[in-house]
Amino acid sequence: MPRELAVLDALVPTLMFAFLAAVAIILALDMAMVRFGLYQYVWYPALFRLAIFVCVFSSLGLWVY
Amino acid sequence: MNSASILFNGKARAVATAKSVWRDWLRLDAPVMTYVAKVLLAEIMALWLSLRFEFDQPRTAMMTVAIVMQSRAGMVFSKSLYRFLGTLVGVVVSFVLVSLFAQEPILFLLCMAAWIGFCTAGSMVFRNNHAYGFVLAGYTLCIVGLPAVASPSQTFNIGTTRISEILIGLLSASLISDVVFPARLWDVLRDAVRHRFQDFSSMLREALGTEAGSGATRPALTRFMGDILNLETFRASASLENDPSRLRRLRLGQLNSGFLAVATSYHALERLLYRQQRNGRLEVAAALKTCYTPMGDALVVEGRSARNELEARKITSNIKLYAEALPGHLASARNRLQNRLDATAQLDFETGAELLTRFVDELKTYLSIYTALNRPVATDRKVAGQALSLRMHFDPLAVALSGLRGALSLGLLATVWIITGWPSGVEAITLGVVTSTLFATSPSPTHTIRHFIIGVIIATGMASAFDFYVLPQVHGFAMLCMALVPWLVICAWMTTLPSLAIIGTSTFINFLSQVGLTSAYSTDPVLFSNNAIADLLAIALSGVMYALIDLSNSRWSHRRIAKALRRLMVTACREPLIPSRYRLEGDALDLVQRLGSLQRKVSAQEKEAVDWLLSTLEIGHAIIELRKQMKELTDVALLARLNDCLDRIARLHETPTVVNHDNAVQAIASILHAMEDIPAAMALPHATRHQLNTMLHFIHDALLDEESVLYVSTPLIAEEGSNAA
Numbered sequence: 017m018p019r020e021l022a023v024l025d026a027l028v029p030t031l032m033f034a035f036l037a038a039v040a041i042i043l044a045l046d047m048a049m050v051r052f053g054l055y056q057y058v059w060y061p062a063l064f065r066l067a068i069f070v071c072v073f074s075s076l077g078l079w080v081y
Numbered sequence: 082m083n084s085a086s087i088l089f090n091g092k093a094r095a096v097a098t099a100k101s102v103w104r105d106w107l108r109l110d111a112p113v114m115t116y117v118a119k120v121l122l123a124e125i126m127a128l129w130l131s132l133r134f135e136f137d138q139p140r141t142a143m144m145t146v147a148i149v150m151q152s153r154a155g156m157v158f159s160k161s162l163y164r165f166l167g168t169l170v171g172v173v174v175s176f177v178l179v180s181l182f183a184q185e186p187i188l189f190l191l192c193m194a195a196w197i198g199f200c201t202a203g204s205m206v207f208r209n210n211h212a213y214g215f216v217l218a219g220y221t222l223c224i225v226g227l228p229a230v231a232s233p234s235q236t237f238n239i240g241t242t243r244i245s246e247i248l249i250g251l252l253s254a255s256l257i258s259d260v261v262f263p264a265r266l267w268d269v270l271r272d273a274v275r276h277r278f279q280d281f282s283s284m285l286r287e288a289l290g291t292e293a294g295s296g297a298t299r300p301a302l303t304r305f306m307g308d309i310l311n312l313e314t315f316r317a318s319a320s321l322e323n324d325p326s327r328l329r330r331l332r333l334g335q336l337n338s339g340f341l342a343v344a345t346s347y348h349a350l351e352r353l354l355y356r357q358q359r360n361g362r363l364e365v366a367a368a369l370k371t372c373y374t375p376m377g378d379a380l381v382v383e384g385r386s387a388r389n390e391l392e393a394r395k396i397t398s399n400i401k402l403y404a405e406a407l408p409g410h411l412a413s414a415r416n417r418l419q420n421r422l423d424a425t426a427q428l429d430f431e432t433g434a435e436l437l438t439r440f441v442d443e444l445k446t447y448l449s450i451y452t453a454l455n456r457p458v459a460t461d462r463k464v465a466g467q468a469l470s471l472r473m474h475f476d477p478l479a480v481a482l483s484g485l486r487g488a489l490s491l492g493l494l495a496t497v498w499i500i501t502g503w504p505s506g507v508e509a510i511t512l513g514v515v516t517s518t519l520f521a522t523s524p525s526p527t528h529t530i531r532h533f534i535i536g537v538i539i540a541t542g543m544a545s546a547f548d549f550y551v552l553p554q555v556h557g558f559a560m561l562c563m564a565l566v567p568w569l570v571i572c573a574w575m576t577t578l579p580s581l582a583i584i585g586t587s588t589f590i591n592f593l594s595q596v597g598l599t600s601a602y603s604t605d606p607v608l609f610s611n612n613a614i615a616d617l618l619a620i621a622l623s624g625v626m627y628a629l630i631d632l633s634n635s636r637w638s639h640r641r642i643a644k645a646l647r648r649l650m651v652t653a654c655r656e657p658l659i660p661s662r663y664r665l666e667g668d669a670l671d672l673v674q675r676l677g678s679l680q681r682k683v684s685a686q687e688k689e690a691v692d693w694l695l696s697t698l699e700i701g702h703a704i705i706e707l708r709k710q711m712k713e714l715t716d717v718a719l720l721a722r723l724n725d726c727l728d729r730i731a732r733l734h735e736t737p738t739v740v741n742h743d744n745a746v747q748a749i750a751s752i753l754h755a756m757e758d759i760p761a762a763m764a765l766p767h768a769t770r771h772q773l774n775t776m777l778h779f780i781h782d783a784l785l786d787e788e789s790v791l792y793v794s795t796p797l798i799a800e801e802g803s804n805a806a
Contacts (some may be wrong), residue, residue: 062259066260
């Protein structure tokens, strides 16, 4: 993967797209977790969400680099 | 032995005192300290990240934190989202404008004024954070676009840097509020709902003891109306929060509209009882009261009002029993009255009985939603009711004037800037536009701006001390943090005090905007004082603008609100499609909220606006009920007469003159008479006829209420009408 992508001739870091993708994935996951009531099995939902986000974003980042 | 027990008692007392002190501290001071600590943490995180990414102005990120940080996570999320969206739009528009008019400052400024006017107008149409997003889209153009007049090639850099810095601020604020000791909106909402129920049932019980309609419940009712809107605001923010409040968003909405319905019906019932007492129909009032009194006992748990949902469950079953017994009570009262009263007084009683039944029904629905609040969400479908619908509000004149105000401040400051070639002109324009657009939606802009100026003065002092004495001594990030902490703590603490909130926020934001936290440190006293003067000048100018174009606090604007409320009634009478009750009530509340009268102590003029609101809610509901019953009618002659009635009521609300008032009252009286003779009316099913009769009678009485605002203000407006003619 290239480190930077050209959007309308402006170079944008690919990581930014990875970040946006990670946000989208997290939102979908979050909605599913709320829908099926899975958060009641989690001690600290906010930390859990953050941790999942870090995992997703890092894996996407590893894929870019 | 004895002395030992005394000693023991003393110890126990000391422990008890210590415990209560500890509990008080936990309840009152701990949240404030946690909040201040969270703000600090978010600020330092934003500073570190911006320095790490080597942005030009870490202070923008810190300022963003100061702006979006609020005590509840959900509010931080929603404000962050709209701040981001607003900035994004503003930056894109700046790119477009700079690429079009880079060589033409005048054209550029004109387009800018148009855009800012448009955005300010948008902020008047939408509410809360949506409005904030619009304001931001407007003034971001100043921040990004104006420096471009000197160096157009820098625009892209300035724009992207600003977005990145703001994003860093937003992410730090959101992350810290979500993860570190999160304070959820749900707690606030639940407490608010519980308190409201407690207050409301206390009010009902107290009202039983006192003379009906003595006006004692009015402040409480006004407060309830304000609460309903506050809860709506919180509810809107709660959608972004991920915990129970989001799951129960729908239910909270239903609860809110259920409560509005109950409060409105209660008001109508209270006015009716009062009118009967005053008109000397004491027997009717007494009979209604005997039916009403058992409700007081039904509302009690262990001698007081219910504090939470569990206790309310008990009350629900009490009220259900009472509702089942109510027809019996009413029937026996009717029997007692039958021989003693004439037909009008009997109709009075029937109207009261109808209202009472409706009120109890609504109370039952409200209670069932309330008790279901904590139940698992899967049962959501079973709860009946519709959420309150607050719509966009489009008031062309208010929108145009506030747009004009924003554009005018920009125009004036830009003229000064261009003519004098003042180096801090950009700063002045930016802050002038920010202040003259941002506070347009606040309940009392002049008051807000006065506090804001005090904040700016304090911030200037603080920032000059920090810039010239502290900052030069600092080496390294750790020392920078240590140097910053005391100032940030003072600012953050000030924002938590209700009386200092605006001053505190202003101090916080302006301190951060003036400190020399840029990537390359420079102390330039001349530039600093120039900017400080620019800030003060700009805010003073927008203060003058708010004083000149005052939309919130003048006699004129109150009259306009009253007129708009009356117009709602006209549409309720005339619109071919019968408006839903929620729609009418939501619209009416919204209008008065724009005035800001529900939140603060009201002056005499504002009281009039609230009176109009109560009158609209009272009569509007009866009209909607009436029109619903009319749909079942088939007889053309009867329908025509009823429509004529509605038309006259509408005309009365359009132009409340004595003649129109008399016309409306007479039309209703004659049709009430005719209902007894017209064969078509006699042929109606009993229930329909009963409903029609009681609703007409209710409207008739409400129009004749000597203390209702419709009656009181009629001669006044009539005079004006004749003057105008």
